[in-house]
Amino acid sequence: MLKKKLKKIKTEVYALGQHISMSAHKARRVVDQIRGRSYEETLMILELMPYRACYPILKLVYSAAANANYNMDSNKSNLVISKAQVSEGTATKKLKPRARGRSFTIKRPTCHITIVVKDISLDEYLEVDFLDSLRCSKKLKSKNKYTPMAYHDMYTNGGVWDKK
Numbered sequence: 001m002l003k004k005k006l007k008k009i010k011t012e013v014y015a016l017g018q019h020i021s022m023s024a025h026k027a028r029r030v031v032d033q034i035r036g037r038s039y040e041e042t043l044m045i046l047e048l049m050p051y052r053a054c055y056p057i058l059k060l061v062y063s064a065a066a067n068a069n070y071n072m073d074s075n076k077s078n079l080v081i082s083k084a085q086v087s088e089g090t091a092t093k094k095l096k097p098r099a100r101g102r103s104f105t106i107k108r109p110t111c112h113i114t115i116v117v118k119d120i121s122l123d124e125y126l127e128v129d130f131l132d133s134l135r136c137s138k139k140l141k142s143k144n145k146y147t148p149m150a151y152h153d154m155y156t157n158g159g160v161w162d163k164k
Helices: 024-034 039-048 054-072 130-141
Strands: 004-008 012-020 079-088 092-097 103-108 111-119 125-129
Touching (some): 024 039, 039 054, 039 079
Antiparallel strands (some): 012 111, 092 103
16 A cells, blocks of 8 residues: 655745835835735735835835746746845934034935735645655765875876876
8 A cells, every 4th residue: 555745845035125225114015005006906006006115116026926936837827925024124324514624424214125925725744755754865875075086196197297
């Protein structure tokens, strides 16, 4: 009797945008609207929203869909935004001149945006025969860490002095 074993396959792909020059609070306002929606619905929402944060998020959604199409051969109509998060990045500091030769620091906040896309047409688990999985694992375990030393004679094999 053959036993079946479940093997988890990858159904999620992500795109990451770092050091985008806007505050994380403003980007979160847009990302909260698209979380959990389908790919086509997300594109319509982002194109019609009047916020400045929509354009970099739209580019990241396009990039995540292209990654899913290339890596998993998935159709764009089957994609869903499974996770979308915004974290704060480093703040770039500028100096603004003030009266009497003083200066005032201006902080320009940045953020990191991560868009994770999931293909709903793919199953997360794949059935694999138990014996096949054992054979594969034994092949991996039996790899020898050390390679045998081969004796090379410098004089018969051309030597070091033949090469310039």
